[in-house]
Amino acid sequence: MAAGRQAGKLDHLRRDRAFYLAIAPFLLIFLVFSVFPVLFSFYLGFNQWDGFSDAKWVGLENYIRALRDPVFQKAIGNTVYLWFWSSVVTIALALGLAVLINEHVAFGKSYFRMVFLLPLLVAPAIAAIVLRLFFSSNGGLVNLLVGAVSGTPSYFDWLGSEFWIKPLVALLVVWRWTGWYIIIFMAALQSIPRDIYEAARMDGVSRWGIFLRITVPLLLPAIAFAAITATLGGLQMFDEPYVLTQGLGGTNNAATTLGMYLFATAFTQLNFGVGSAVSWYIFAAVVIMTLLYRAGQRRLQGAAS
Amino acid sequence: MSRRTYQPGRCFDIGVTIGLFLLSVLFILPLYWTAVFATRSLNETFQFPPPLWFGSHLVQNYQSIAAVFPPFRPIINSLIIALPKTIGLVLVSALAGYGFSRYVRAPGHKALLAVTFATLFFPPSLALIPFFLQMNAIGWLNTFWPLILPPIASGFGVVWMYTYIGSTVPKELYEAAEIDGAGGIGTFFHIVLPIIRPGLAALAVWTLIGTWNDFQIPLVVLGDGSKFTVPLALTTLSTTHYSDMPAVMLATLMGLVPVFVLFALLSRQFIAGLTSGSVK
Numbered sequence: 001m002a003a004g005r006q007a008g009k010l011d012h013l014r015r016d017r018a019f020y021l022a023i024a025p026f027l028l029i030f031l032v033f034s035v036f037p038v039l040f041s042f043y044l045g046f047n048q049w050d051g052f053s054d055a056k057w058v059g060l061e062n063y064i065r066a067l068r069d070p071v072f073q074k075a076i077g078n079t080v081y082l083w084f085w086s087s088v089v090t091i092a093l094a095l096g097l098a099v100l101i102n103e104h105v106a107f108g109k110s111y112f113r114m115v116f117l118l119p120l121l122v123a124p125a126i127a128a129i130v131l132r133l134f135f136s137s138n139g140g141l142v143n144l145l146v147g148a149v150s151g152t153p154s155y156f157d158w159l160g161s162e163f164w165i166k167p168l169v170a171l172l173v174v175w176r177w178t179g180w181y182i183i184i185f186m187a188a189l190q191s192i193p194r195d196i197y198e199a200a201r202m203d204g205v206s207r208w209g210i211f212l213r214i215t216v217p218l219l220l221p222a223i224a225f226a227a228i229t230a231t232l233g234g235l236q237m238f239d240e241p242y243v244l245t246q247g248l249g250g251t252n253n254a255a256t257t258l259g260m261y262l263f264a265t266a267f268t269q270l271n272f273g274v275g276s277a278v279s280w281y282i283f284a285a286v287v288i289m290t291l292l293y294r295a296g297q298r299r300l301q302g303a304a305s
Numbered sequence: 306m307s308r309r310t311y312q313p314g315r316c317f318d319i320g321v322t323i324g325l326f327l328l329s330v331l332f333i334l335p336l337y338w339t340a341v342f343a344t345r346s347l348n349e350t351f352q353f354p355p356p357l358w359f360g361s362h363l364v365q366n367y368q369s370i371a372a373v374f375p376p377f378r379p380i381i382n383s384l385i386i387a388l389p390k391t392i393g394l395v396l397v398s399a400l401a402g403y404g405f406s407r408y409v410r411a412p413g414h415k416a417l418l419a420v421t422f423a424t425l426f427f428p429p430s431l432a433l434i435p436f437f438l439q440m441n442a443i444g445w446l447n448t449f450w451p452l453i454l455p456p457i458a459s460g461f462g463v464v465w466m467y468t469y470i471g472s473t474v475p476k477e478l479y480e481a482a483e484i485d486g487a488g489g490i491g492t493f494f495h496i497v498l499p500i501i502r503p504g505l506a507a508l509a510v511w512t513l514i515g516t517w518n519d520f521q522i523p524l525v526v527l528g529d530g531s532k533f534t535v536p537l538a539l540t541t542l543s544t545t546h547y548s549d550m551p552a553v554m555l556a557t558l559m560g561l562v563p564v565f566v567l568f569a570l571l572s573r574q575f576i577a578g579l580t581s582g583s584v585k
Contacts, residue, residue, distance in 0.1 A: 018489020019411035022404025025397045026458050027417070030424075033455030037435035038427070044435060051438060097325070104314075104321040114572065115329040118336065121564045123518030125536035126557055129543045130335055133342075133550055141338070144353040175332065183576060207317075236428050239520045243540055259430055259521075266434045267525060279431045286428050 044276040051270055062277035074253050075261040081166055082257060083234030086173035091226050093174065094181030099215055102189045113186065116179035127172055128243035135159055135168065159244065162254040169255055172240045181226050188222035220300055228293040235285050238263065258282050343555035350550050366555040373546060376559060378531065379538035386452045386534060387516040393457040395509050399501060402466025403493050407479055424460030437525050451526045462508055469504035507574040510567065517564050535560040
């Protein structure tokens, strides 16, 4: 008996050892290069440091300084604008397209599933370069088109315009991401039983009625997932506005996002303390959004059961 | 299916198909025009209506890029980073995912798994500044190391492999291996790895494309133009030589080709990767 128990205990130890061995490479690299930097960033947020001289403890000053900076305030507004419009347009467009492809496309379904996905392969930075060329003030395709339609050559500076730069950034996000959400929604559509549609059609419910009263409610979990994914990305937007404005944020910081503000304070002004404080503001926003999503998810599940 | 012919919705469906086709053309038009302009002369790009078919200036455009930098160097740099990182990430994630999936009763399992899941919601921007300072402190700035080694530990990769292994590898297999006297790590390499090959491929494609398109971390870490990855080199070229549009277009096209070839070969795995991230 005792020997058996001993052997069982040995087995346990061996299993535990295998567990720690299996996760050790991940854990080790993760601790050194992710956990440590994040903890250090927390410390850094309370210090004034340019990376060379000695760090100076300043308490909450970095957090207050960021809040008082008009550029930071503007960056919050820009980020909310870009996050909101790019998410809403992308998700609405993808939802409509997914339903149309799934229900109403007569032929070539797999073509449609693929083709909208292609822009996602293009790096945000590269997509921004292409967009810059098309919207360039001198000889850009869009100005050529405007010139041809209006009859007078157009040299409008789209990228320098305080108004147009934000829709252009949003356009870039919509172009790249719509295909991804189409795939998500089409996967979710597969789980809706066909006979619900048949029954509704028999009862004479219109296509629009079916979409609004059957498809959308049943897709709510997928839509919520899409919304939180778009939000996590949108709050940290950097590549698109950075390349589109060549790192400058556009005229009067019209397209400066929180991510760009963080980058500029840290790597242009070498103010690592304020930069860290900004990164914790972004983190707080992400946490709040995630908690809201979780709460919504629980309510959805509660309603379903 | 023949029943459908008599349905009144048929016309609507054909209309939808044509409408969607036109929209899809609009979606890929920028890419197509990039390819067309890459073969045209500068003068031709100013014409309206714009050229719709390929021209004969491919070689000249290539030469004008080559006058600025070796056109294949950014592609090689990106490969040197993306290949080892992908192999490392996939292996490390699969091993950890296997550990989490098999040894549910090991002490600390629950807490460690919860932490790994929580990292999915950590914004990468949180670590950006301290990561840069850390790389500076250990002398890795302006080398490829920061882009290869640290990202190998990916919470996303581990969660993915954990889910994938949990749903594809039957528990009985572990019991059988244990009776045969196989150790935990040996079981992973000899029995589990061959089974989860499709999952490895999906994670690999996803990682390769993501790494190819990375911009912010390389921008922070690499200073020397000869080490630039594709997006960095193109961004630099497009600001310094923005007036030579066809050359920029050609360089862009060259940077896109590897990703599109990869996608053409492994699009099924890529799409499997997309949907595995969503809630079920």
